[in-house]
Amino acid sequence: MAPPGAEYTGAMRWPRLRQDVAIVTWPSFLVACVATMICFAFIDPVLVGNDDYPPPAFATRMSGYAIGFFFFWLISALSSLLTLYLARTARPEPPETDKPDDWTRSAP
Amino acid sequence: MTAPDATEDGGLYAARQKIYPREVAGRFQLLRVLTVWVLLGIYYVLPWIPWGGRQAVLFDLPARKFHIFALTLWPQDFYFLTWLLVIAALSLFFFTALAGRLFCGYACPQTVWTETFLWMERLAEGSRSRQMKLAKAPWTSEKILRKAAKHAMWIVFALWTGFTFVGYFTPITELAGKIASLSTGPWETFWVLFYGGATYVNAGFMREQVCKYMCPYARFQSAMFDRDTLIITYDERRGEPRGARKKGSDHKARGLGDCVDCTMCVQVCPTGIDIRKGLQYECIACAACIDACDEVMDKVGYPRGLIRYDTQSGLEGKRRHVVRPRTIVYASLLALLVTGFAVTLSVRNEVGVDVIRDRNALYRERSDGRIENVYNVKVLNKDRDAHEFRISATGVEGLEVDYVGPTVYVAPGAVQSVPVRIRVPRSALQGGTDLVVSIEAVGRPDLAASGKARFIAPTD
Numbered sequence: 001m002a003p004p005g006a007e008y009t010g011a012m013r014w015p016r017l018r019q020d021v022a023i024v025t026w027p028s029f030l031v032a033c034v035a036t037m038i039c040f041a042f043i044d045p046v047l048v049g050n051d052d053y054p055p056p057a058f059a060t061r062m063s064g065y066a067i068g069f070f071f072f073w074l075i076s077a078l079s080s081l082l083t084l085y086l087a088r089t090a091r092p093e094p095p096e097t098d099k100p101d102d103w104t105r106s107a108p
Numbered sequence: 109m110t111a112p113d114a115t116e117d118g119g120l121y122a123a124r125q126k127i128y129p130r131e132v133a134g135r136f137q138l139l140r141v142l143t144v145w146v147l148l149g150i151y152y153v154l155p156w157i158p159w160g161g162r163q164a165v166l167f168d169l170p171a172r173k174f175h176i177f178a179l180t181l182w183p184q185d186f187y188f189l190t191w192l193l194v195i196a197a198l199s200l201f202f203f204t205a206l207a208g209r210l211f212c213g214y215a216c217p218q219t220v221w222t223e224t225f226l227w228m229e230r231l232a233e234g235s236r237s238r239q240m241k242l243a244k245a246p247w248t249s250e251k252i253l254r255k256a257a258k259h260a261m262w263i264v265f266a267l268w269t270g271f272t273f274v275g276y277f278t279p280i281t282e283l284a285g286k287i288a289s290l291s292t293g294p295w296e297t298f299w300v301l302f303y304g305g306a307t308y309v310n311a312g313f314m315r316e317q318v319c320k321y322m323c324p325y326a327r328f329q330s331a332m333f334d335r336d337t338l339i340i341t342y343d344e345r346r347g348e349p350r351g352a353r354k355k356g357s358d359h360k361a362r363g364l365g366d367c368v369d370c371t372m373c374v375q376v377c378p379t380g381i382d383i384r385k386g387l388q389y390e391c392i393a394c395a396a397c398i399d400a401c402d403e404v405m406d407k408v409g410y411p412r413g414l415i416r417y418d419t420q421s422g423l424e425g426k427r428r429h430v431v432r433p434r435t436i437v438y439a440s441l442l443a444l445l446v447t448g449f450a451v452t453l454s455v456r457n458e459v460g461v462d463v464i465r466d467r468n469a470l471y472r473e474r475s476d477g478r479i480e481n482v483y484n485v486k487v488l489n490k491d492r493d494a495h496e497f498r499i500s501a502t503g504v505e506g507l508e509v510d511y512v513g514p515t516v517y518v519a520p521g522a523v524q525s526v527p528v529r530i531r532v533p534r535s536a537l538q539g540g541t542d543l544v545v546s547i548e549a550v551g552r553p554d555l556a557a558s559g560k561a562r563f564i565a566p567t568d
Contacts, residue, residue, distance in 0.1 A: 014317055014320075014321055019321050022314075022317070022318075022321045022322045023321060023322065026318075026322040027322075027324065030324075037189070038186075041183050041186035041189075042183070042186075044172065044183075060170070061169060061170050061172070062169065062170055062293075062295045063295060065169055066295050066298070066299075
């Protein structure tokens, strides 16, 4: 057991790089899931480019869905990355009067 | 950062302080374990339930059909899915306004799988203090064995999770057979490994960091909070000033509050925060600290509830309001959406028709002086029984519908393409007009649908 009064800061932060990887890949993953769902609800992948020539874009529906999903993930990750880059390289805001972590302040 | 109980794990990208949540017992822990069993039980068992010759819940992506027990959803029914997502989101808002982060603490997959992985970790490495000792210990054969056992359990469980996940999209009994004979297709293998790997990394290594850095809900849930939202909170007025004391001594005489500063609430916290510092967005409201503190309060003979579920108003000694404009608005919106969903679903049309013009010719002038257009009519039968369909059209005086008839057979849950020729007298029409093409099942006038079709005729 820990000695009484031991300091638990609760500030066990991830290093910046790991945070960046997480906040680029994860939100884009969520968005890609939604985009895939919406896209393939309206488009049947085996009918994409399914004329005599050129050959169909996707061999099977499953590969169509998977390739579509990764395409959406890549595109939205690029957007997340640009947003993160712009946010990170902006001139710093003047310090806020409230504590940045004090999210309860928005409660009425 | 220099917490003495924290050791560094060889994490993915850089060292971080690993949190070893202390095991806890109590009513909320019981509730949480129960929820884990129910939710994971549903997740792992559901794909194995049969329903009339097929899997009860099967999102059959290759066939573009979603089976949910008696219900079959088609791509045309996509709005039901969207509607369901809106209902889910609104329920989240409603429960957040009522009782804070109930979802995070009890039902979020991240929490549920992390709980399970923590349990396996304890099985292999022992209690919290043993785990910490083991982490600092040199690499003896025992350490290697314990670590290997933990990872073996994690990997098996994660792979089973991935397999179950794919089992929602491909018939799971077939998938199990394919895995047993090592003949899974490339995408099946990939998705089993992808989802299994995600489970392993998320629940084994990333854990609370997901909530802290990756979860959007953790950030915007404050928008649903108000002074009457149930939160987990430390009663500062009662607890402070905190401090150690001898058992049975009169702490009030020494000017001490009820908090004995045992730090149990911090040790059990899966996100490693100190609830006594006030509400923090890292708090996933799992109530482990409530259980830990209640146990200590029982031991030292103080009343329970130094850390408890309460509202900000309640803490300030004011009245608590469960019914308030915010909850009324969320609840009525939710009721409206759920009712609408149920009604729409029950009156949903079981058949559909899609009329596509033949691309090769605009029109044909026949020797009998009539104009003919060719269409491809797709008859969709979403019903559970096969039906014979009749095709008809209206919109021009004297038109004639010609197809392989008199009826078209469509199997349950199938689409049948029917080439249809529609002829109208030359005198009836100049240019073009819109026709209405209808289908109706023989003997079932309720199974009917219609679609628009453009009819093109010469302009002279």
